[in-house]
Amino acid sequence: MNTEVLIVGAGPTGMTLANELQLAGVPAVVVDKLPKRSELSKAGGVQSRTLEALDQRGLLEPLLATGDYPISAGHFAGIPLSLEHARHRLPWRSVPQVAMERFLEQHLAAHGVHVRRGLDLTGLSQDDDGVTATFADGTVLRSRYLVAADGGHSTVRTLLGAAFPGRAGTVTMVAADVRLRGADAPVMHTSSKDGHWAQIFLLGTDPEGRPLRRLVLGGPGSLPRDVPVTEDEIRDGLRAVFGTRLELLELRYARRITNAARQAAQYRHGRVFLAGDAAHVHLPLGAQGMNTGMQDAINLGWKLAAVVRGQTPESLLDSYHAERHPVGEIVLRNVQAQSLLLDREGTRDPDVLATRELFTALLQQQDVQRYVGDLLSGMAVRYPIPGAGTHPLIGLPAPDPKLGSTRLHELLRSARGVLLDPAGEFGELAERWSDRVDRIGQCPGTEPMLVRPDGYVCWAGEPADLAAALRRWFGEPH
Ligand SMILES: Cc1cc2nc3c(=O)[nH]c(=O)nc-3n(C[C@H](O)[C@H](O)[C@H](O)COP(=O)(O)OP(=O)(O)OC[C@H]3O[C@@H](n4cnc5c(N)ncnc54)[C@H](O)[C@@H]3O)c2cc1C
CATH class of the missing domain: 3.40.30.120 (Glutaredoxin)
Structure with missing residues (x-):
């Protein structure tokens, strides 16, 4: 064995798992095909339960000390959502994925875990004792367990032939990090009579202290995913929705996102586990993908450590699928509901508009705010704990007395x-x-x-x- 656990992919999921294993003193190797960390802007929000989990490991204060990460305004499908009544101690914050990954990689390095970069996994086989992973450059690594944290296009998942049921994307939208003139509210969702719509959220500030926003543009006539997004397209999109009210000052980054929604049928395949985007993909609505992946890693990490140390039987590892698959399912479903409420294709279908109107009214109710706030923030997660009785605390995150x-x-x-x-x-x-x-x-x-x-x-x-x-x-x- 080269190591006990091989983690393929050094995104937020893989690095969170590596941290759990290093805490438990279990040898693990993290590999990534990229020669250096990606600086692409993806997730912008970290939810309450993830913040709590970071706090539990003593990582929250050091993370927040690395930048200015404001508390975010909540929303559901762009409908403002007050989080005041949600069950959280630490409200949702705008921590960009880039900052999260930089922080985790530096934290791991400080504890002697260095991501091995430039290793592109191309082959995989498993037997009774372990897993053999082969890489494009000829490197071979053998481990007792392997965790696929290699993202939505997971090579591990493909090599396993793992079922990944769901729906292919039917429409694309543009997600961009921008500076705008004329945007004032923390959350804006506006649509035009011809079905074009825009959502705008405050992401934080740039190094000069100017507001940076995440803009999502959608509506009729979406382009294929691989067509590059241009500045003109963004200006046209803004004009279609806002006329001359908003002006693009700077485009920092843009990509097309789709409403593909898939989830691996099984998270465990013998000695190989799927986690994060490798296990579930969906439209990035409501800041859930990175959060769900980090929570997958926290669920799996201590179980792998206990089994590797020989303290618990292997069967403990089955609880990873039993606990995390239903959570992924709930995330996919609420994202699908949000995607519908957005009128993502700009149909102006009166049924969709009426449903959105109803949701807008419902989201004024405290009970609904709490329900939806708990759902998005991960605070509603309750694990099935077999044979544990009916005490109301069982399966929930422990309160922090x-x-x-x-x-x-x-x-x-x-x-x-x-x-x-x-x-x-x-x-x-x-x-x-x-x-x-x-x-x-x-x-x-x-x-x-x-x-x-x-x-x-x-x-x-x-x-x-x-x-x-x-x-x-x-x-x-x-
Ligand atoms: C525009 C946008 C906005 C988003 N906003 C949010 C948000 O606000 N909140 C939120 O929670 N989520 C959000 N997400 C989703 C979030 O970005 C993903 O869920 C998150 O990146 C998943 O993390 P991961 O570690 O599972 O996978 P990834 O981040 O995709 O990391 C996978 C890693 O595996 C490596 N890899 C791939 N193949 C191989 C291979 N063959 N060999 C070795 N290494 C390999 C890759 O190089 C990569 O580093 C957003 C996504 C987008 C696109």
């Missing part, structure tokens, strides 16, 4: 499990898992709960079930 001078999230920095034991009744039992699980006995006012390394509650409530939960998630005691 203050435990004396520290917080639960600080305890999760080392990616170990945490047992909150306010009455001090589980000391003897927990001692048997003390190499994997930290027990906090001094936490008056909190509920007893067992928290997995990814921050999700896997036991609460019934004391008699605790030993079974410790066994299931952390393996046999030492």
Whole structure:
């Protein structure tokens, strides 16, 4: 074996996974076909649950210290969405993907994990003991497990012949990073009588402190994906929607995006796992793709580490598909709903316009704001925890109580499990898992709960079930 886990792809998914494995002390190699990190502008938003996950690993403060990342205004299909009522501690922020990737790569390097670049995976085979990966330059790497974090056009997925059902793109839109004169609101969605529409969000500021915005243009007559976007096309698109009200001052970057929507039927293929865009692709609406990929990695990382260390049986790895596939499905569905509400092809279909009007009214309701805010931010994710009972905390991200001078999230920095034991009744039992699980006995006012390394509650409530939960998630005691 060259390493325990080979991660193909050093995007946000691959690097988040590499960080989880380095925290657990499990040897991993990250490879990427690009000779240097991509500076292309893609994701602009990081959602509450991802911010919480970064905070749990002690990475949020250092990330936010690398730039000015304002809190974003929420929206659903461009309809402004107040996030005030969503269940979040850390509201959605405009952190560009470029900044996220730069930060993760530097953080990994500081911990001795260096992305091996210029390695283009071209071949893959697996047997009972491991996976053999071959690369265009003749390099061969053998690992016990391989994770495909190689994006929407995943070579690994193709080499596996993995089913990737869904729909091919039927229409394209233009996504661009721009400076504009005349744009004032943080979120704008405007359409013209002939079906052209534009969405504009504040992304942040450029080095001179001037507002940078993400512009999405759509409507009738979309061009094929591979046709380059021109500055004239953007000016024409703006004119079609806004007349002379808005003016393009600077175009920094543009690409065509499609409404293709696909999800891998299986996230696990023996010793190979699909994660991030390699497992699910959809229109980038509501800032979810990068976030979902990073959450896939956080779900998979500690499980791979536990199995590689021989602490838990291999079957723990099946819970990755069981937990993350339904999350991807929910993301795809809400993106499809948003894509319809956008009237993406500019049909001006009265049914679509009426539905959008109804949604605009519904999104004024606090309960709806909370529901949709939780959905987009990842806060609504609840993992199925078999045999864990019905306590309302089970399967949810653990609340972050203050435990004396520290917080639960600080305890999760080392990616170990945490047992909150306010009455001090589980000391003897927990001692048997003390190499994997930290027990906090001094936490008056909190509920007893067992928290997995990814921050999700896997036991609460019934004391008699605790030993079974410790066994299931952390393996046999030492
Ligand atoms: C315009 C736009 C706006 C977006 N906005 C948002 C947003 O606001 N919020 C959000 O959460 N998401 C957003 N997304 C989606 C987000 O960009 C993706 O979901 C994210 O990049 C997925 O990360 P990943 O690490 O899974 O894959 P990628 O970022 O695609 O990384 C895959 C990596 O694998 C490497 N690779 C590919 N093939 C091979 C190979 N054969 N061998 C070795 N390496 C290989 C690639 O070079 C690449 O570095 C947006 C996307 C676009 C296009």
